């Protein structure tokens with residue numbers, strides 16, 4: 001933790017970055033995001049095993065961009081998000097300084113997307129063991145059982161959109177869900193509308209979800225919604241051989257044309 005504070009203080013004092021996005025102590029042991037803009041405030045930063053939230057969603061917010069060049073305290077989920085945002089041209093290759101913090105507190109500066117890519121090649125991270133187990137359980141169910149599982153889960157959705165707000169890859173300024181001319185998806189929470197929202201979202205995240213689990217953690221009613229987007233992501237990986245958050249140069253699998261595509265309709 002001290003190494004992180006010292007590094008943040010140094011970067012801010014020397015003007016190398018104008019804000020450090022990191023974690024600070026919240027209530028009841030929870031770690032919450034903080035935006036450190038002066039060397040003196042670096043003392044607020046904390047780093048421990050409770051720092052699990054994916055901070056990368058802030059990198060594309062206009063109000064944060066206004067601060068100037070950011071450094072971001074990064075676990076592997078943040079690093080994968082950063083790479084995917086570069087791949088989707090939402091960030092320049094060297095727009096963000098990532099501060100990767102190892103379990104022993106050692107801080108590694110990653111100034112470019114290439115440096116992040118090299119770091120992740122050795123230590124990729126990914127789904128937690130518990131989530132992997134749940135995914136495998138769902139995969140073993142029959143199609144009808146999976147359908148029943150998701151219908152029951154999605155019926156509980158209150159359409160608060162916390163899943164969308166917390167996702168680093170949901171960065172559109174104006175979401176289809178908010179369009180009312182025409183109204184694509186109805187606003188109230190009901191079984192059909194909920195299913196429409198989550199199907200659309202999962203399709204938009206297929207090939208783009210970095211499997212951070214943040215949307216599931218954000219859900220106030222405990223729907224494991226990340227399993228749906230992670231499942232869609234893994235289907236794209238299986239079918240097209242590419243994985244979100246692994247490379248800074250990555251075509252969107254569902255939007256790229258390849259003459260050698262295995263489906264004949266494309267020729």
Ligand code: SF4
Nearest residue numbers: 167209210212213215
């Ligand atoms: S796990 Fe959820 S929050 Fe994380 S990238 Fe995928 S859809 Fe977004």
Ligand code: SF4
Nearest residue numbers: 157158160161163219
């Ligand atoms: S966070 Fe949960 S309740 Fe809110 S919209 Fe997403 S799935 Fe529904």
